[in-house]
Amino acid sequence: MSIHLSIGQAYAWSVFKPPLESSMNLSGKGSALPFQLAIVMLGLSAAFGGTLVERKGPRWAMFVSMACFSSGFLISALGMALSQYWLVVFGYGFVGGIGLGIGYISPVSTLVKWFPDRPGMATGIAIMGFGGGALIASPWSTQMLSSFGTDKGGIAETFLVHGIVYAVFMSFGALLVRVPAPDWLPAGWDPRQVAEKPLVTNANVSARNALRTPQFWCLWVVLCLNVTAGIGILEKAAPMITDFFAHTSAPVSASAAAGFVALLSLSNMLGRLGWSAFSDVIGRKNIYRFYLGAGALIYLIIALTQNAGKPVFIICAVVILSFYGAGFSTIPAYLKDLFGSYQVGAIHGRLLTAWSVAGVAGPLIIDGIADAQKNAGKTGPALYTESIYIMIGLLVIGFIANELVRPVHTKHHETPMEAPEQAPASAGKGE
Structure with a gap:
């Protein structure tokens, strides 16, 4: 949940579209580019990194997800501070998108091993977090933009806080995750x-x-x-x-x-x-x-x-x-x-x-x-x-x-x- 509630922020990207369009003179399509690239990279990184995730284990995968997703925000913050929108696209879309893909699949195999009797419930709990991430991120991001401002500097500060807070929150998932012993089964199953x-x-x-x-x-x-x-x-x-x-x-x-x-x-x-x-x-x-x-x-x-x-x-x-x-x-x-x-x-x-x-x-x-x-x-x-x-x-x-x-x-x-x-x-x- 700590991983999916964080990367589920992607569904709240629309909060950043109006301030980006006004501060960087972007069109609607231009302001959507980081999100679109992030979704493409989600699928590609999950496809190419899936076998590596299985081999390295969920802790490694969650750490990589945290590093990429948080770094994406930090790179985006630098891009806004320097008025270089391509850094926002690269940071949030490319680097952050890799974090989305690796993070999205990181708990799946672990959960179905812990809950072989109820795999639908188990994966539903985690992936529910991705759908609910926007319910947290949307008001939180809106409040920060209101506090810091909707100009380039305010957006940069908002991205910076996102990167730091999500790094801390996602670290809990990486530190707490365990896989069951190879012969472990639920009692009576x-x-x-x-x-x-x-x-x-x-x-x-x-x-x-x-x-x-x-x-x-x-x-x-x-x-x-x-x-x-x-x-x-x-x-x-x-x-x-x-x-x-x-x-x-x-x-x-x-x-x-x-x-x-x-x-x-x-x-x-x-x-x-x-x-x-x-x-x-x-x-x-x-x-x-x-x-x-x-x-x-x-x-x-x-x-x-x-x-x-x-x-x-x-x-x-x-x-x-x-x-x-x-x-x-x-x-x-x-x-x-x-x-x-x-x-x-x-x-x-x-x-x-x-x-x-x-x-x-x-x-x-x-x-x-x-x-x-x-x-x-x-x-x-x-x-x-x-x-x-x-x-x-x-x-x-x-x-x-x-x-x-x-x-x-x-x-x-x-x-x-x-x-x-x-x-x-x-x-x-x-x-």
């Missing part, structure tokens, strides 16, 4: 009973072999399309609700739109724990049937009831964002079910490249079509109708990909000698 469930195995598959399976690529499509369908709303939430009800008798104020964004962030966070924990009961394939199938139906409700009023729109958006967050937290448990716990962190890292693609595709679809519709003279819900139907189509494709998931063929399994269940020495002794 028999792994043979779990293996009797569909799509759950006690065998192990390496990260290299996982890439050769159709199951990996089916889940890549599932994650990519589920994230694409949610991140578009998350990125466009405030203007979307404003546009939907701009021509009604009760238009949405700026403060109400901000409250809507906060509500979506809360839904994103709680969905990561609640739905993921529920997947331990009904199974991972069934829960993704729910995320994707129900998500498509809810988008259809939005499209067909555009004049139904704010409560219907808000409820639908909240549920969709809970599925968006839950998709992130449930996928590590799905991977553990299919491929075992041997290199699940490395496999998860490679799968997160789907997030990099979706992080670009989702906003591009929503923003691009809305801009085109506005240029065509359309207003209100009509700005988003076409985008909504595209999202429905993407979720249906994701649903089909999930249906194609089958148990991994035994030819991809590792032998006991190839997949030793030995805890990394650098991670600390088992307890």
Whole structure:
């Protein structure tokens, strides 16, 4: 939680956009560049660093994450002090983005080893922190900008404080983390009973072999399309609700739109724990049937009831964002079910490249079509109708990909000698 609550600050980058645009004469696209690069680097660093994280252990990974994420803020502070915006892009986007990726996957394999009986709940707890990080960072950053100022010097001081405080907070995670002993099991739990469930195995598959399976690529499509369908709303939430009800008798104020964004962030966070924990009961394939199938139906409700009023729109958006967050937290448990716990962190890292693609595709679809519709003279819900139907189509494709998931063929399994269940020495002794 200490790692994910910190790196979850990325979802609060929008707080810095207005002061950066005014102080550095940037466009909206320019001020978003550090965030966009950070998300791309998250996926790439998780993919390329996943195997190293498994080999070195969670403590090493959390320390690297802390060093990169905090250094990114410090480099950004220097960039603002010197009026060199490229340093902000390099610091927050490139260096900090590496910290995001390594930090994001750092607790995954450790958690599923501590909680082999409830992997959905375990990963949901940690990844919930990433969704909730903005609830802390947004008001905190806003208050610092108010105190230090929104000019270049004030932004530099804010970045500096962020770098120092996050370094301290993330250090607690690196110091406290432990991996269980190789033979440790929860009291009264028999792994043979779990293996009797569909799509759950006690065998192990390496990260290299996982890439050769159709199951990996089916889940890549599932994650990519589920994230694409949610991140578009998350990125466009405030203007979307404003546009939907701009021509009604009760238009949405700026403060109400901000409250809507906060509500979506809360839904994103709680969905990561609640739905993921529920997947331990009904199974991972069934829960993704729910995320994707129900998500498509809810988008259809939005499209067909555009004049139904704010409560219907808000409820639908909240549920969709809970599925968006839950998709992130449930996928590590799905991977553990299919491929075992041997290199699940490395496999998860490679799968997160789907997030990099979706992080670009989702906003591009929503923003691009809305801009085109506005240029065509359309207003209100009509700005988003076409985008909504595209999202429905993407979720249906994701649903089909999930249906194609089958148990991994035994030819991809590792032998006991190839997949030793030995805890990394650098991670600390088992307890």
